[in-house]
Amino acid sequence: MSLFTRGRALSASQLSRRRFLTIAGGAAASIPILSACGAPGGGSASGGFAQPDVAPPSQFAGRQNVVFWSGWSGTNGEVLANLINKFNESQQDIYVEVQVFQGYDGLTEKLSAGLQARQVPELAIFSDVSWNKFFLSGHMEPLSSYFSDTWNADTYHDRLYAEGVVRDEPYWLPFGRSTPLFYYNKEVFAQAGLPDRAPETWDEFRDWGNRITGRDYRGNKLMMRAYTGSDDWYFQGLLWNYGGALSEGLDVTVDSAEAIAAAEFDRACVNDDKIGYLAQEMNTDFTNGLVATITNSTGSLTGLTKGAEAAGFELGAGFLPVGADTGVPTGGAGLGILKNADPERKAAAAKVIEFLSGDEQAAEWAVGTGYLPATKGATQSPIVTSRIAEDPNYGLAVEQLDRARQPDPARLYVGSTILEMRTVIQKLYTENADPAAALGAAAAVMRRDIEDIRPQYEELVA
Secondary structure, three states: OOOOOOOOOOOOOOOOHEEEHHHHHOHHHOOOOOOOOOOOOOOOOOOOOOOOOOOOOOOOOOOEEEEEOOOHHHHHHHHHHHHHHHHHHHHHOOEEEEEEEHHHHHHHHHHHHHHOOOOOOOOOEEOOOHHHHHOOOOEOOOOHHHHOOOHHHHEEEEHHHHOOOEEEEEEEEEEEEOEEEEEEEHHHHHHHOOOOOOOOOOOHHHHHHHHOOOOEEEEEHHHHHHEEEOOOOHHHHHHHHHHOOOHHHHHHHEHHHHHHHHHHHHHHHOOOOOOEEEOOOOHHHHOOOOEEEEEHHHHHHHHHHHHHHHHHOEEEEEEOEOOOOOEEEOOEEEEEEEOOHHHHHHHHHHHHHHOOOOOOHHHHHHHHHHHOOOEEHHHHOOOHHHHHHHHOOHHHHHHHHHHHOOHHHHHHHHHHHHHHHHHHHHHHHOOOHHHHHHHHHHHHHHHHHHHHHHHHHHOOOO
């Protein structure tokens, strides 16, 4: 998953905390609720919202232009660009221009700013924790009216599709969905005399970490795991491992005894056992042989595989370890249409989503990136099944989905939750903070901010 600004640090634009919550999708109370009806006495059918500038190549001039905002660069961005090029060349009516921003956070910031400036794309990538907040503030287009006999709810993996549905209406369609996987260096595990698999439990992980940490490997002193201070996604799963949660509905439970026990496990691994550390670039440290394991998105699988091959070791992958319960959160991103866009261009944007859901395109996306195949056709396609046969790591994410569940409502709808959880885990890692105190402070902020969105949540969602 791409990351928001770490902890309480401000972005380059020196945003205020309140503004940060707005940009991070921080509840409808923070994002101005812009009417789709436009200003009195003027405006278009789209409420006076303009389309961002588009510069179609000459061969695509005269078509209906669709602007697609994305937060993907690198390998994932290249795969998406290739698919959109195929769409542009497959027909003669629509031209799609992909405009890229820096990760999910940069894209969310741009969307928030665009809504206030009344200039929005037709189509955008929304992360699993941003679309809900834009839904609460009235900016997500309902999508069922665009469905056809060949493209509809049955096209998608049932569980992933359901996560984008509110009261039987889809607003967010799966594309780039993921779960975390446990990645390990097979060469390191073999040298330490460990089985060629991921640890089955967190207790086993901790034991193996003490056996690996301090070993010499290619001139480095190894540590078991590189952590990131922005990975509240993983931390939520750890809470579930211990029987805790961020919230039950909108009732905050992150300061429960179970949640405190989960936080204590992470604190002890980093500060007592010293088998883990806070890394700036955990993927780089992993492929450079500084660390034996990381936990990261299935969407990192292709890049990590290439990095391991370049470094001369084999990448291992497995399910996340378990505790008293499983702890596998779904994540990643999906596609949504902006409600305030021009109606004709919204219809054109729906054609783009339909194209990307085709068996060949959805399979190409999954294999090229490592994200979950989000459609039933892609899962069963020769492209995906042959890749899994060649490299079983690609099948792990699909298999693990049976253990997964979507984020707790507080993470989905309350903007301060992510910021507060990242503050907590940084305190645990870098300050050796008391878990009860850190989680208690976060819970107080979350309970306060939940009241800002509770009326809208109960009206539109609950």
